[in-house]
Amino acid sequence: MLDGKIPAGPLEQKWDKYRSTMKLINPANKRKYNIIVVGTGLAGGAAAATLAELGYNVKNFCIQDSPRRAHSIAAQGGINAAKNYPNDGDSIWRLFHDTIKGGDYRSREGNVYRLAQVSNNIIDQCVAQGVPFARDYGGLLDNRSFGGAQVSRTFYARGQTGQQLLLGAYSSLSRQIGLGKVRMFPRSELVDLVVVDGRTRGVVMRNLVNGQLESHAGDAVILATGGYGNVFFLSTNAASCNVGAAFKAYKKGAYFANPCYTQIHPTCIPVSGTHQSKLTLMSESLRNDGRVWVPKDPSDKRSPANIPESDRFYYLEEKYPSFGNLVPRDVASRNAKEVCDKGLGVSATGYAVYLDFSDAIKRDGKDVVAKKYGNLFDMYHNIIDDNPYETPMMIYPATHYTMGGLWVDYELQTTIPGCFALGEANFSDHGANRLGASALMQGLADGYFVIPYTIAPFLANNGNSDIQKDHAAFKDAEKKADAYVKKILSINGKQTADEIHRKLGQIIWDYVGMARNNEGLKKAIGMIKELQEQFWSNVTVPGSDTDYNFALQKAMRVADFLEFGELMAVDALDRQESCGGHLNEAFQTDEGEARRDDDNYCHVAAWEYKGQGNEPAFHKEPLVFENVELTQRSYK
Amino acid sequence: MTTQGKTINITLKVWRQKGPGVKGKLETIEAKNISTDMSFLEMLDTINEGRIVQGKEPIEFDNDCREGICGMCGAVVNGIPHGPEKAMTLCQLHMRKFKNEDIIVVEPWRARAFPIIKDLVVDRSALDKIIQSGGFVSMVAGGAPDANAIPISQNIAEKAMDAAACIGCGACVAACPNASAMLFVSAKISQLALLPQGKPEAAQRAWNMVHAMDDCGFGNCTNEKECEAACPKEISIVNIARMNREFIKAGFASHVM
C-alpha cells in the first residue's frame, strides 16, 4: 500500500503544520547542495529560480533553445486563485471543493487544499514580477469566470496568460543565472536518471547541438518535464512535449500514476489531412456564445446556411437543457464524438461539428462578437480559410492535458528517494479531470511555494550525495545511452518515426481516447506491441549522432511513447469504472455520465516497471475523503 | 472563398549549412503537390519525410508550439523574416499564400550575434544573456504584497502588455541592416519601466541591458524601422524612444556608472 504521507490533523492546518515542524537547512549550508532541475516551464522555471534564491546551487535543463520557450508559454485562458476580489463568494474551501469535484473524486484532499491555499500567493508573486494581468477601469485586477465555474476566479493577461506567467518565471530565473546561482543548459534532453543505493544521484543529458552525452551529479533531481499528450501524435501540445524524462524515471523505479487519465478539449480545429502536425486549441470561451449543432440527417450535405432550424440537431442543448453548450469539457467532447460516430459529423472527414455564432451576431451585433472573439476568429480564418462571421466554425475535440504522471507524495517526491516531480509531469492534484485555468496554478504552486519547502527534509536527512559524475554508474548510463542512440540510427528501415508515431496516435485515439471498452483496450495493447516491433525493425532515422538532428530527437521520443502507450491501455483496462476523463462504455449512468465505483476504485493506480516485456506491477494508494462527500455528477 | 483541397508545385531555394563556421549554400529543392492547407512548417515536414525515406538529410529548422507564441521558429522567406504576411510567425504562415510555380528562398536569421548551428537553426542565446543582465524585477518568492495593493491604471497595464507580448524570436534582429536587438531590448525595458514594480530599477536596468546588447555583438540602432515591420507581434518602435529616455536617465544617475 502506497503512503502519500499527508500530514495528520484538520485539513486547514495540514500545510501550516508541515511547514512549522519540517526540518530546515540553515542558510549557510544551502550552498553546499546541488540541485538538478529538468524543465523550465512554469513548474521547473519557478522551482529553479526559487531554489537559487534560497541559496541552493541549481543546474537547469530544457529542450528548447531558451528556457522562455517551454510549452507553458502557449496557455491562453488564465490562472485560478481564491482571492475573491469580485466578492462573489469564492474562498479557499470553494476552490478546493470545485477542484476535488471536478477531478471526480480521484485526487487527494491534502494536496488539493494546499494548492488552493497557495493560489493567492501566486498572484501576488506574479504581479510583483511585473506580469501585466488584465485590470479594470479602477486599476485593480480583473477576473473572469472560466470553464463553467460559478465564481469569477480566473486572472488573465489577454489571451496570453501562460506566456506572461512563464516570462515572469523566466525573468526570476534569468536573474539567478546572471548571479551565477543557476547554470542553464538549453537544447539538452534527459536520457537517463542515475540511481545508486536507492538514491537519485543525477542525470545523463544529451546535448542536442553536438549529440554529446553529459553526466551531471547532484544531491536531488527535480523533473518538471510536462505532460505526455503527444502520445496521441495530434494534440494541442508543442512539438517537443514528450514522456521521455518521466518514463526514464519510471524505468529506474519511480511509479507512474493513473496514466489513463487524459483530457480531451472540445473546441479545437479539426483534422484536415495527413500533413497535419498539430491541433490548435480554440479558447473554451467560444462556447459562451456559440451554439453547437450537426445536421439531423447524415445525408444532408447542404451548406450550413441552407439547413433550416428544423433540420439541425443542437445536441448539447437538447440533452442538457440547464447547462446546454456550457457542459464540462469531457461531456462536450464525448458528445461530439458520439454524433460523429453516428455519421452526423460535418467537414470532408466527417469528424467535426458546427459551432455557430449567427444567433450571437444577430443578438449583439458583429462588433460585440468581434470584440470578444476577434483574435480567435482571425486565427481560425487563417488556418481553415473560412470566415466564421459568415459560416459556422467547425470544431472537434483534441488531446490537451494529461492528469496522470509520476506518482509523488505530499512532498512531491517520487518513489525514488531524491527524485521529485512537479507540474504536469506529476499526477498529484487534478484527479481524473482538470478544471480550466488550474494547470498554471498547479505548476507555479509546485515551483514557487511547495518544493522550496518540501525538498529540505530530504536533504537534511540524507546529506550530500557522495557519488560524482566519474562514478561507474554514470559511465555505465552514458554507455547504454550511446548504444541506444546508435541502435536507433542503425536500423535503416523504411518508415519514418513520424509515420510510426501517427499510427500510434491513431490507435490511442481510437481505443484509449474519449470512450473506451475492454475489448478495444485489449486490441490496442496487441496493436501497440506490434507497432513497437515495427519501430525496432523498420524505422529509418537520417544523419548522425554528432550534430543537430531533429529527426533523431523525434525518433527517441517516439520509442518512449510506444512503450508508454501500452502502459496507458493497461491502466485503463485495470480501472473497471468510469471517472472524469476516463470513460469505459460499460460504466455509464442512464444520462451517459461517467459512473464511478467508489467501493472498488477510489484509489490512485501506481505502476512499477518490472523490466522489458514484463507486466508492470500494480500498487494502490487508497484515497481517503474526510471533508467532502462523494456525489455523482449530473449536468441535466 | 475557400481554397481547401488545392495543391501547388513550388521550388525551394533553401540554405544548407552543415555546422557552425563552415560554408553553406542555397540548395534547390522541388516540391510537388503541396496542399495549400499546409502551414509553411508542415510543407517543410512533408519535404523532410520524403527526403528521409530517400536517405537524404532533412532540412533542419527550429519549431515548437506551432501556433505563434513560443518564438522558436523563424526563417527569412523571400527576404522577409517570417515571410510575407504581416503580424505572423513562420509557423502560422500557410501555403495558400503562395502560388503554383513560385520560387521560395528560405534563409536563416543572419546576424553576428546569432551563429548558425545547422541549416536554418541558429543560436539565439545572446537574447537570453541580455535578459540575464537586467530584464527582471529584483524580488524573491514569498515576499510580495497583496496583488491589489498597488492599483495600476488600465491604460498603463495595457501598454505594458503590448510591450510584454514580445516572443523573443529574433526577427527584429534579422530584419535590421545593423543586426541590432534594440526592439527586443526596448520592449522589456518599457514593460518594466511602465509598471510601478519595475520603476525602482528602471535606470539601472536600461544601462545594464544596453551594455549587454553591445557586448553580445549586436549592432546599433540607426532608426531603419525594419524591426517593427518584421515583428510578428507588432511591437512598436515607441518602445525604443521609451528606452532611450530610461537610458539617458541612467547616464545622469552617477551611481550606475
Ligand SMILES: Cc1cc2nc3c(=O)[nH]c(=O)nc-3n(C[C@H](O)[C@H](O)[C@H](O)COP(=O)(O)OP(=O)(O)OC[C@H]3O[C@@H](n4cnc5c(N)ncnc54)[C@H](O)[C@@H]3O)c2cc1C
Ligand atoms: C494550448 C494550451 C493551452 C492551455 N491553456 C491553459 C490555461 O489557460 N490555463 C491553465 O491552467 N492551463 C492551460 N494549459 C495547460 C498548461 O499550459 C500546462 O499544463 C502547463 O503549462 C505545464 O507546465 P509544466 O511546467 O508542467 O510543463 P511545460 O511547460 O510543458 O515544460 C516542460 C519543460 O520540460 C522540458 N523537458 C521536457 N522533457 C524534457 C526532457 N526529456 N529533457 C529535458 N527537458 C525536458 C521542456 O523543455 C520544458 O522546459 C494549456 C495547455 C495547452 C496545450
Ligand code: FES
Ligand atoms: S513554433 Fe512557436 S512561434 Fe512558431
